[in-house]
Amino acid sequence: MASIFLTGGSGFLGGHLAEALVATGHRVTASVRRTSDTRRLDRLELRKIELDLGMEGRPEAAAGLAGCGAVVHCGALTRARNESEFMAVNAAGTRRLAEAAADAGVRRFVFISSLAARGPDGADGPVSPYGRSKAEAEAALASRGGSMEVAVLRPGGVYGPGDSDLLPLFRLAARGWAAIPRSQAPLQPVYVADVVSAVLAALEAAPPPLPLPIAGAERQSWPALARALMAAVGRPGRVLRLPPALFLAAGALSELAGRLTGKAPALDRRRARDLAAYAWTCDIEPSRKVLDPWRPRFGIEDGLARTAEWYRRKGWL
Missing domain, CATH: 3.40.50.720 (NAD(P)-binding Rossmann-like Domain)
Structure with a gap:
């Protein structure tokens, strides 16, 4: 201890x-x-x-x-x-x-x-x-x-119970819609429990010489992520593939709201561009070796389902 x-x-x-x-x-x-x-x-x-x-x-x-x-x-x-x-x-x-x-x-x-x-x-x-x-x-x-x-x-891309940033996407999916950017760029989200277990391992493992990437085991496409999200809320729906310009417009509107309220926006133009235009993936094999026996245990379907269930228990969804 x-x-x-x-x-x-x-x-x-x-x-x-x-x-x-x-x-x-x-x-x-x-x-x-x-x-x-x-x-x-x-x-x-x-x-x-x-x-x-x-x-x-x-x-x-x-x-x-x-x-x-x-x-x-x-x-x-x-x-x-x-x-x-x-x-x-x-x-x-x-x-x-x-x-x-x-x-x-x-x-x-x-x-x-x-x-x-x-x-x-x-x-x-x-x-x-x-x-x-x-x-x-x-x-x-x-x-x-x-x-x-x-x-x-x-x-990178941590999600799970308690994450309020993703709640609007879950609520939209519960209404039968999943909005994603029209992008071919993959992403590699990681369930919060897998990040926690990596931190616990890092407290005990030999100190790594370089930063260790922590991500989910599988790379995801935006359409696959949308399907997993709709499965998590238990409702079939339609996937809206929005052009990057619409994401940038949403970021601009969020920035304006932030200036009016004096609060930092959850989405701005730069973050919208990052989501729509860039791939965010990494090789976690070096991290697995250094933090052994750590490995990501939760796939995207399981992680999103657990997140949706937590939202329901809290009355958020």
Whole structure:
């Protein structure tokens, strides 16, 4: 049993990690923001501290890190109004947290990065502000000296129970429609439980020399994904293959709504373009070797069905 400092515990992936770490006997200190919804964490036997990764200074982190053997850094901005916001939290915040962890004598630092830090298939690097901020964080960790071991995981397209971003697609499918981009680009989504098991393995495995991609076992086409989605909600329907221009228009409208409300949009023009135009796949065999016996256990049909069932139990669907 080890003491783990977890960031992002009130989020989608972080909440699953918090539950798994507590269930496997770890003593967990979870950092939360002042505005975080902590109801999920309140049901667990763990300690909570307030920490804003975007703020200068490290006194809160130092207090929470004392006595911890490992850090699981899952906290991040996935939506922001501009690139500087991404950089302040995802890049600079990660660097400051790693410095505080090293000062506290933490043995291992597991960083949950993103496939966006690599960029889409065939690209020379990240193509989005979010991806660049994650790549900058990876570079900061790679340039560190000292004895603290670092493991970097790059999940891509994480979905599962608790994910509110995909809920509109499930609701549309429940009405008999599945809207997808008219794209030949494959994707490789990964069920949240498979990411959690990879993180647990990374806490024990030898530290990898390079970032490890974490994805589902199979690459998917957009039409196959649409069929699996309709099967998950138990209703046959029609697949709408929309031209990329319509996705870009939806992103533009979402950006406008974000400016009017002062909130970062779930979809913007860049993210819409990334979904419609790029392939997001990876080779997970190196990750399987390093994290052995880890492997993705949930196929897309099973994962989407479990997600739909969770939505129903919560009354969301």
